[in-house]
Amino acid sequence: MRSKGTYHAIGIMSGTSLDGLDLACCRFTKKRKWDFEIQTALTIRYPKAWKDKLTAAPHLRGEALLALDAEYGQFIGERCQEFIHKRRVDNVDLVASHGHTIFHQVQRGFTFQLGSGHAIHAATGLPVVYDFRSLDVALHGQGAPLVPMGDKHLFGEYDVCLNLGGIANLSMEKSDRRIAYDICFANMGLNYLAAKVNKEFDKDGLLAANGTIVESLLDKLSAVYESNRKERPALGREGFESEVQPLLDDDFISLEDRMRTFCESIAGEIRRSIPSKKNKLKLLATGGGALNPVLIKLLRQSLPGIDIEVPPKQIIEFKEALVFAFLGVLRVRGEVNVLKSVTRATRDSCSGVVVG
Numbered sequence: 001m002r003s004k005g006t007y008h009a010i011g012i013m014s015g016t017s018l019d020g021l022d023l024a025c026c027r028f029t030k031k032r033k034w035d036f037e038i039q040t041a042l043t044i045r046y047p048k049a050w051k052d053k054l055t056a057a058p059h060l061r062g063e064a065l066l067a068l069d070a071e072y073g074q075f076i077g078e079r080c081q082e083f084i085h086k087r088r089v090d091n092v093d094l095v096a097s098h099g100h101t102i103f104h105q106v107q108r109g110f111t112f113q114l115g116s117g118h119a120i121h122a123a124t125g126l127p128v129v130y131d132f133r134s135l136d137v138a139l140h141g142q143g144a145p146l147v148p149m150g151d152k153h154l155f156g157e158y159d160v161c162l163n164l165g166g167i168a169n170l171s172m173e174k175s176d177r178r179i180a181y182d183i184c185f186a187n188m189g190l191n192y193l194a195a196k197v198n199k200e201f202d203k204d205g206l207l208a209a210n211g212t213i214v215e216s217l218l219d220k221l222s223a224v225y226e227s228n229r230k231e232r233p234a235l236g237r238e239g240f241e242s243e244v245q246p247l248l249d250d251d252f253i254s255l256e257d258r259m260r261t262f263c264e265s266i267a268g269e270i271r272r273s274i275p276s277k278k279n280k281l282k283l284l285a286t287g288g289g290a291l292n293p294v295l296i297k298l299l300r301q302s303l304p305g306i307d308i309e310v311p312p313k314q315i316i317e318f319k320e321a322l323v324f325a326f327l328g329v330l331r332v333r334g335e336v337n338v339l340k341s342v343t344r345a346t347r348d349s350c351s352g353v354v355v356g
Contacts, residue, residue, distance in 0.1 A: 003333045005030055007093045008039075010083070010126075011318075011325025012076060014100040014115075016166045016237060017191055017288075018054060019200065020045040021076065023083045024321035025092070028329050034153045036326070040087045041318040044079050057102045057114060065102075065114075072100065073116030077123025084124070094127045095120060096328025096352070098320070104143065104236055110134070111143045117355045127356040129328035134351075136338045141345025142234045145169055148180040148342045149330070150323030158309070159281040160274060163319075164289025166191075167235050168266060170273065177341040181232035184225055184269035185240050187288050189262050193248055196255060205294030211260030220247050221265040229272060260294075267298035274303065281306045286319045328352065 006029045013022045024041040028034060046054070057068055080095060097120055099113030117130030133143035148171035151161040160172045166188040171180035187201070194202045202208055224243045228235075248258055266289070274281070283306050289295050290310050300308055310316070330337035331352040338351045 007329045008089075008091050009325040009329050010080060010089070010092055010095045011321035011323070011328065012080065012095065012097040013321040013324055014054075014098065015320070016101060017187060018046060018051050019043070019288075021079060022318055022321040023080060024318040024325060025083075025087065025089050026322050026325045028326060033156070034326070036154050036322065038314055038318055038322055040089065041314060041321065042083055042087070043317065050075070054100055054102075054114070057100075069114050070116050070119050072114050073119025074123055076115050077120040080120065081124050092126055094129060094328050094332055095124060096129045096132075096324045096326075096331075098132065098324045099130060104133075104234075106137050106142050106234070109137060111137050117353055121356040125356075127332070127354065129331045129352040129354050131353040132324070132327055132331075132338070132351050135349050136343050136345050136351055139340075139345035139347060139349060141338070141340065141343035143343065144234050145171070145180050145182070145342060146327060146338060147171070147320060147323045148178050149337055149339060150319075150326050151180075152178050152339075154323070154326060155284055157282070158284040160283040160306075162270065162283055162285045162287075164266075164285060164287035164292075164295065165320075168270060168287075168289070170270075171342065178339050180342040181273070182228075182235040183232075183273045184266055185235060185244050186266050188237075188240050189244055189248060189266075190259065190289070190292070192245065193255060193259050193262065201288065202259060202292065205263070205292045207256050208259040208263045208292070208294040211254065211256030211258070213264050214253050214257050214261045217247060217250065217253060217258065217261045218265055218268075221262070222268070225269055263292075263295050263298055266295060267302045270299060271302040274306070276305070283308045285310050286316050288316070290316045 011024045020043045022043050025039045027037045099115035102114050103112040111133045117128045121128040137143040151171045162170045164186050168183045168186040191201050327337045336348045338349045340348050
């Protein structure tokens with residue numbers, strides 16, 4: 001695709017929480033710096049059948065996993081085509097799909113995001129960029145996080161970009177280079193607790209608001225992260241299930257108290273992760289946790305010297321889809337879209353497979 005000044009790209013993201021498929025049609029304009037606009041966006045909730053398929057995917061044999069990869073790619077492509085038609089989206093240059101992470105085992109040299117880009121292209125007829133992580137893993141990187149490239153170019157006015165997603169992570173500039181790291185489990189734990197009372201999430205933080213801190217649980221959660229605070233390794237589902245989930249299953253503690261304590265743990269770990277500076281820092285908080293008033297209040301109490309900004313809901317809900325649209329644009333321009341300073345790879349890369 002020939003490089004030009006303005007691009008219209010659809011970014012597609014499916015997170016580990018299985019809350020749905022995010023689609024965002026975005027405009028990007030390159031002048032002295034990149035400018036952007038989310039023109040229209042939509043979250044498609046997964047029906048139970050797809051939730052069950054995606055949950056079971058890590059346990060499938062090879063042939064069945066390949067079949068599901070094609071089926072899910074077709075599902076994404078069809079939903080994308082419906083989105084284009086219903087929202088009357090014109091002049092789309094490309095589709096950038098993150099897919100749904102099934103395996104992320106960088107120590108064994110592989111990562112896999114379900115959702116065939118070929119199937120998406122076949123359903124939409126548009127150029128598709130997908131598989132953004134594999135090249136970085138082949139270059140001995142973590143394959144994550146990738147959003148800091150968007151933080152750098154689209155949200156550069158903030159000193160710290162904090163994502164309160166399934167896993168809390170941040171990115172910021174340090175010594176003229178972008179750095180980023182995972183901090184702790186966030187919505188992954190909050191949603192796990194909410195599911196115990198048949199809720200998808202703790203709406204408005206009501207469960208946490210009715211709880212109190214249990215110091216013994218807080219100490220155990222702190223111990224989980226103690227060895228991570230210097231090296232800051234990438235966190236994943238496997239670690240949550242083995243180390244955190246058993247602590248949250250303690251039914252001798254009320255659900256409200258567990259929720260409140262887990263919020264306190266998140267705020268405490270974030271406080272420890274941000275370097276102290278003399279000048280007041282500007283922090284952008286996004287991700288589903290930014291909609292939790294209890295968690296945001298705790299963060300403001302924990303970080304009194306930092307100006308915490310919660311942006312409009314559209315940015316909170318669709319920032320990752322926005323950034324993957326941007327990474328797709330950088331890919332078709334042949335420019336760096338994954339930073340070694342963030343992933344610890346041997347070099348920066350222009351990552352993603354292009355189809356069409």
